Amino acid sequence: MRLGGRLAAAIEILEDIDRRYRPAAEALRDWGLSHRFAGSKDRAAIGNLVYDALRRKRSAAWMFQEESPRALAFGALMIEAGHDPEALNGALAEDNFAPALISGEEADRIAAHPLGEAPDGVRAECPEWCEPLLRRAWGDDWVAEAAALAERPPLDMRVNTLKATREKVAKALARTGVYESELALQGLRIGPIEGQGRHPNVQAEPAFQKGWFEVQDEGSQIVATLTEAAAGMQVLDYCAGAGGKSLAMSAAMGNTGQIQAFDAEKQRLAPIFERLKRAGCRNVQAVADQEVLAAHEGRLDLVVVDAPCTGAGTWRRRPDAKWRLGEKQLEQRQAEQAEILRRAARFVRSGGRLAYITCSVFAEENDDQVRAFLEANPDFRPVDHEALCERHFSGKAAKARIDRTTGIALSPGRTATDGFHFAALERV
Numbered sequence: 001m002r003l004g005g006r007l008a009a010a011i012e013i014l015e016d017i018d019r020r021y022r023p024a025a026e027a028l029r030d031w032g033l034s035h036r037f038a039g040s041k042d043r044a045a046i047g048n049l050v051y052d053a054l055r056r057k058r059s060a061a062w063m064f065q066e067e068s069p070r071a072l073a074f075g076a077l078m079i080e081a082g083h084d085p086e087a088l089n090g091a092l093a094e095d096n097f098a099p100a101l102i103s104g105e106e107a108d109r110i111a112a113h114p115l116g117e118a119p120d121g122v123r124a125e126c127p128e129w130c131e132p133l134l135r136r137a138w139g140d141d142w143v144a145e146a147a148a149l150a151e152r153p154p155l156d157m158r159v160n161t162l163k164a165t166r167e168k169v170a171k172a173l174a175r176t177g178v179y180e181s182e183l184a185l186q187g188l189r190i191g192p193i194e195g196q197g198r199h200p201n202v203q204a205e206p207a208f209q210k211g212w213f214e215v216q217d218e219g220s221q222i223v224a225t226l227t228e229a230a231a232g233m234q235v236l237d238y239c240a241g242a243g244g245k246s247l248a249m250s251a252a253m254g255n256t257g258q259i260q261a262f263d264a265e266k267q268r269l270a271p272i273f274e275r276l277k278r279a280g281c282r283n284v285q286a287v288a289d290q291e292v293l294a295a296h297e298g299r300l301d302l303v304v305v306d307a308p309c310t311g312a313g314t315w316r317r318r319p320d321a322k323w324r325l326g327e328k329q330l331e332q333r334q335a336e337q338a339e340i341l342r343r344a345a346r347f348v349r350s351g352g353r354l355a356y357i358t359c360s361v362f363a364e365e366n367d368d369q370v371r372a373f374l375e376a377n378p379d380f381r382p383v384d385h386e387a388l389c390e391r392h393f394s395g396k397a398a399k400a401r402i403d404r405t406t407g408i409a410l411s412p413g414r415t416a417t418d419g420f421h422f423a424a425l426e427r428v
């Protein structure tokens with residue numbers, strides 16, 4: 001396929017996402033199934049166009065002064081490739097599968113709306129209703145921070161120290177252009193996709209099959225480190241899901257002590273069994289039955305709440321979720337978070353820790369939750385978050401935003417990771 005055919009396919013998929021209000025990954029998969037002639041390079045390029053269009057939605061809509069799938073796909077391509085309408089029309093000329101070229105009237109609109117003159121909310125690439133929330137979270141930096149959430153993400157891996165070393169994995173993946181992460185001590189990174197390429201399928205590598213590494217955003221690796229899960233501890237991962245944090249803590253604990261990996265939704269735990277086996281984790285027990293936890297009340301060294309949240313910190317990877325999110329969902333997540341914190345706290349022993357994690361950047365899900373919890377639970381107090389950060393990321397801790405009381409915030413703009421929030425609260 002040439003550029004024109006790929007662009008037409010991206011527009012078709014964006015229409016499908018719009019019309020049926022469905023996740024981008026699903027729409028792309030279905031398109032692939034019904035267009036089997038498309039090769040893997042075409043699929044990758046079409047995927048990039050669709051995701052770029054979702055990431056750059058407001059800029060593209062500003063340029064074209066309309067939000068149609070056509071405007072979004074053309075707009076994103078112009079922004080990513082640095083094309084002007086004339087150059088893009090030139091690249092699409094004589095391509096029978098290309099959508100209609102940019103008309104004179106469209107070119108005039110684009111010329112009248114340069115991105116440099118776009119309002120803050122457009123440059124921030126966020127839904128309008130989120131603007132005050134992001135301004136509250138990031139103050140004067142909010143536009144730059146939000147814009148960083150609209151960039152293409154890198155591919156991050158965590159080396160599983162139960163089976164390998166960073167050097168060993170880096171050597172095994174040398175062909176992929178992998179390099180050491182800046183903050184996460186066991187992290188490896190492959191930079192963001194360039195042009196119409198794609199990330200290598202690292203999960204097909206023998207090193208992955210042997211359990212030497214996991215795919216995990218660097219921010220997720222960092223918050224797992226900040227839990228300070230250590231050898232011999234008794235730990236509860238209260239929202240374990242597919243086990244990303246449990247696996248990282250298991251390695252940090254050197255397969256000693258015990259982690260109860262609980263999730264209220266049994267099916268969310270399903271992938272954990274295979275992952276634990278591959279990674280050689282022997283100190284993690286998946287628990288789907290709340291009753292099983294009763295014996296641990298007031299006894300655990302560390303309780304981790306990796307709470308269900310809006311996922312606003314992961315918008316680089318899931319830009320479609322950004323446009324599906326609404327205020328009602330945010331309110332729902334806030335209520336769930338408060339309730340989960342209340343339930344999980346009872347398992348912490350005196351002198352033990354409650355670690356609260358979200359992959360959101362909204363203060364409403366982060367600082368507000370921590371403050372409300374501390375107010376309602378005077379037997380908990382925040383650890384010294386600055387010292388905690390310094391202990392693990394010596395000299396680089398300043399990259400994160402740290403609030404003494406409410407915790408540590410990571411973001412693409414500051415730490416080049418997904419957006420995460422971490423707070424450690426000690427029971428007196």
Ligand SMILES: C[S@@+](CC[C@H](N)C(=O)[O-])C[C@H]1O[C@@H](n2cnc3c(N)ncnc32)[C@H](O)[C@@H]1O
Pocket residue numbers: 238239240241242243244245246262263264265268306307308309336340
């Ligand atoms: C952010 S995800 C967890 C991700 C996981 N810890 C990881 O690192 O891969 C949040 C999880 O919380 C679970 N959850 C939602 N409500 C819950 C509740 N009331 N109690 C425990 N878990 C809950 C969800 O099923 C979901 O798997």
